Amino acid sequence: MEVKERIRPVKALKYALLGILACAIVGGGCFFLGRSAANQKENTQLSAVVLESRLSEINELASVSYSYTNMAQFESSNDFYGMKLPFTTKRFILTYDGEIKAGVDLKKAAVSVEGTAVTVDLPNAEILSHEIDEDSVEVFDEKTSIFNPFTVEDFSSFQSDQKKAVEQKAVNKGLLTEAQTKAEDSVRMLLSAALPEDYTLTVKS
Numbered sequence: 001m002e003v004k005e006r007i008r009p010v011k012a013l014k015y016a017l018l019g020i021l022a023c024a025i026v027g028g029g030c031f032f033l034g035r036s037a038a039n040q041k042e043n044t045q046l047s048a049v050v051l052e053s054r055l056s057e058i059n060e061l062a063s064v065s066y067s068y069t070n071m072a073q074f075e076s077s078n079d080f081y082g083m084k085l086p087f088t089t090k091r092f093i094l095t096y097d098g099e100i101k102a103g104v105d106l107k108k109a110a111v112s113v114e115g116t117a118v119t120v121d122l123p124n125a126e127i128l129s130h131e132i133d134e135d136s137v138e139v140f141d142e143k144t145s146i147f148n149p150f151t152v153e154d155f156s157s158f159q160s161d162q163k164k165a166v167e168q169k170a171v172n173k174g175l176l177t178e179a180q181t182k183a184e185d186s187v188r189m190l191l192s193a194a195l196p197e198d199y200t201l202t203v204k205s
Helices: 002-057 152-172 175-194
Strands: 064-076 090-103 110-114 117-121 126-143 200-204
Touching (some): 002 110, 002 117, 002 175, 064 152, 064 175, 090 152, 090 175, 117 175, 126 152, 126 175, 152 175, 175 200
Parallel strands (some): 117 200
Antiparallel strands (some): 064 090, 090 126, 110 117
C-alpha cells in the first residue's frame, strides 16, 4: 500500500507537466500564427498604399492634351416684347487658342492586393482642365451701342458657353476614350515593372 501511495503523486505531477507543456505549445502556435496573419495584413495594406502613391506620381503623364483654335461670334440686342430694339445691337467675332486636358485622376484609383494578385480600379476619364491663351485672342468686327454697352458679364458668359461647346466637341471626337486608354496603359506599364515576376496585375475601369 505504501508503494502505491508514492506512485500516484508522481503520475499526477507528470500529467500536470504534460498538460502545461501542451498548453504552452498551443498558445505559442496561436501567438505566432496571429502575428504572422497580422504581419501579412500589414504588408498587404502597405503594398497597396505604396502602389497608390506610385500611381499618383504619374497623374500628369497619364493625361491627354487637346489643343485647338476656335472662331466664335457674340451678338446681343435689347428686346421689347420679343422685338429687337434698334441701335441696341452689340457684337464681335473673335478667334483664340485653347488647350483641354483630359485624363483619369489616379489619386482616386483603388488598389487591392490579395496574395500575389494586384487589382487596380480606375475611375472614369474626365476633363481635368481647360485653359484659353489670353495672348492669342483677336477680336474682329466689333460693334457696340451706347444704349447697350459691353459688360464684364458678356465676356465671362460668352467664354463659359464657348468652353462648354468646345469640350463637348472634343468629347464627341473621342477625347475621354483616348484618355481612359492612355491611363490604363500607363498604369500597366508602371506597375508591371514594379511588381515581382510571380505577381498578376488586373486594371479595371
